[in-house]
Amino acid sequence: IEVAPFDLIVFGATGDLAHRKLLPALYHRDLDGQIPADARIVACSRRDMSDADYREFARQAISEHVSDIEDEALSRFIDRLSYVAVDAAGERGWSELASALAGREDVVRAFYLAVSPDFFGPICERIGAHGLTTELARVVIEKPIGKDGESARKVNAAIGAVFREDQIFRIDHYLGKETVQNLMALRFANALFEPLWNAAHIDHVQITVAEALGVEGRAGYYDTAGAMRDMVQNHILQLLCLVAMEPPESMDADSVRDEKLKVLKALRPMDADLAARTTVRGQYRAGASAGGAVPGYLEELDDPASQTETFVAVKAEIANWRWANVPFYLRTGKRLAARVSEIVVQFRPIPHSIFGEEAGAIPPNRLVIRLQPDEGVRMQVMIKDPGPGGMRLRQVPLDMSFAKAFAVRNPDAYERLIMDVIRGNQTLFMRRDEVEAAWAWVDPILQAWSTLKEAPKGYTSGTWGPSAAIALIERDGRTWFEDL
Ligand code: BG6
Numbered sequence: 001i002e003v004a005p006f007d008l009i010v011f012g013a014t015g016d017l018a019h020r021k022l023l024p025a026l027y028h029r030d031l032d033g034q035i036p037a038d039a040r041i042v043a044c045s046r047r048d049m050s051d052a053d054y055r056e057f058a059r060q061a062i063s064e065h066v067s068d069i070e071d072e073a074l075s076r077f078i079d080r081l082s083y084v085a086v087d088a089a090g091e092r093g094w095s096e097l098a099s100a101l102a103g104r105e106d107v108v109r110a111f112y113l114a115v116s117p118d119f120f121g122p123i124c125e126r127i128g129a130h131g132l133t134t135e136l137a138r139v140v141i142e143k144p145i146g147k148d149g150e151s152a153r154k155v156n157a158a159i160g161a162v163f164r165e166d167q168i169f170r171i172d173h174y175l176g177k178e179t180v181q182n183l184m185a186l187r188f189a190n191a192l193f194e195p196l197w198n199a200a201h202i203d204h205v206q207i208t209v210a211e212a213l214g215v216e217g218r219a220g221y222y223d224t225a226g227a228m229r230d231m232v233q234n235h236i237l238q239l240l241c242l243v244a245m246e247p248p249e250s251m252d253a254d255s256v257r258d259e260k261l262k263v264l265k266a267l268r269p270m271d272a273d274l275a276a277r278t279t280v281r282g283q284y285r286a287g288a289s290a291g292g293a294v295p296g297y298l299e300e301l302d303d304p305a306s307q308t309e310t311f312v313a314v315k316a317e318i319a320n321w322r323w324a325n326v327p328f329y330l331r332t333g334k335r336l337a338a339r340v341s342e343i344v345v346q347f348r349p350i351p352h353s354i355f356g357e358e359a360g361a362i363p364p365n366r367l368v369i370r371l372q373p374d375e376g377v378r379m380q381v382m383i384k385d386p387g388p389g390g391m392r393l394r395q396v397p398l399d400m401s402f403a404k405a406f407a408v409r410n411p412d413a414y415e416r417l418i419m420d421v422i423r424g425n426q427t428l429f430m431r432r433d434e435v436e437a438a439w440a441w442v443d444p445i446l447q448a449w450s451t452l453k454e455a456p457k458g459y460t461s462g463t464w465g466p467s468a469a470i471a472l473i474e475r476d477g478r479t480w481f482e483d484l
Helices: 016-031 051-065 071-078 094-101 117-129 149-160 178-188 219-225 227-244 253-266 272-278 297-301 413-423 432-452 467-474
Strands: 006-011 040-045 081-085 108-113 137-142 168-171 202-210 279-285 287-289 292-294 311-316 328-333 340-347 366-372 376-384 393-401 457-460
Touching: 006 016, 006 094, 006 413, 016 051, 016 071, 016 413, 040 094, 051 071, 051 081, 081 094, 108 117, 108 413, 117 137, 117 149, 137 413, 149 432, 168 413, 168 432, 178 227, 178 366, 178 376, 202 227, 219 227, 219 297, 227 253, 227 311, 227 328, 227 340, 227 432, 253 432, 272 279, 272 311, 272 432, 279 297, 279 432, 279 467, 311 467, 328 467, 457 467
Parallel strands: 006 040, 006 108, 040 081, 108 137, 137 168, 202 328, 279 457
Antiparallel strands: 202 340, 279 311, 287 292, 311 328, 340 366, 366 376, 376 393
């Protein structure tokens, strides 16, 4: 279905995000007929470039990231692009941008700030000062929103001085992933799970977002952030919210976000003592990845003193009726043994076995939601081992692999999210209070780490992180789920 006509103004249009994600995503949506004939994309950055130069940049970006391009569709898409050189924090280019937009006040006007967060405030201020906001204006920003609660509040206030909350789209691209949305379908479109979805039946939950890659040329940014700010504060807590929230009234943006907010507020606060016992920070050392030998983080960064973590494991708890005493083990890291993101919901063991010892052990049921790669959902259940030989039991997966079940291309998260911006649908975007509540839980952990002054624990690239992360869960008589 076509969206309404729009002007999409992309700041940072020559940057990495535009190159890798935004241009390919827009091309795909255009190819699928979702972009109306008179929609335009106005690219802005500091560089001096002509429209033709930018079109060539876009053509190359799309060729690099999209396989089997359709030439006619690509030309049609490229024709939508124009370029204005704009100084985000200066005055150059703003009146040219204003003339490029003039006369289009009646179409959706979305400003996409694919720039460093330092520019969010200055750009919004200039958008306001040049009178570029309209009733149909929207602004899209990317994480990181601040580096702690206080700076996040400042960023939010600067944007909020120009745009209303219903015009602000804070992207967490994990929410745009197909399987993440599927989590809501799984929970709320099936009668099967919800009655069991609580502390009485669930033993614990694991959320793993493991990456095989290192910091890949982003060390400058990454070293100021670390895994806690880069992944846990946003993506992982969002996943936790979707697993743990109460059923929202509807898919309406505020219904969903109200429920997520309650989860964030119910996270058991960490003090220094609890953080020391229930969090692990790691940093990768040299080792091996699929492509061969790889250097350690400190060598890549060329700073032997950096204490930035590239791995975090946390045992989190949600202090409410549904989840009391059900640990949520969270972990994420770079240069781990594989790229795999999954949520594992482990149910409690059966209360009593009627089978004798010869049947073998009866491991608990697990629901494994694989976010990437090989997206799918598996339910591990016990069956009788087929054939004669008595009642021997075996665990097998009830397996729903998306690739096997559906012969459709899995759209990138950005394709969904950009179209939602144009439609004005905020369900998959973070509200201001959510971002700030997530920081309220993260801040004391960061403070505890800086007080403790313990160096992150080294782990060899290509492994599952520091042994302390394994000890964190094994101490509770549980293990990380790994079935690669
Ligand atoms: C980004 C982080 O938000 O998410 C990166 O800044 C990380 O460090 C990336 O690599 C992971 O995203 P995905 O979609 O590849 O899992």
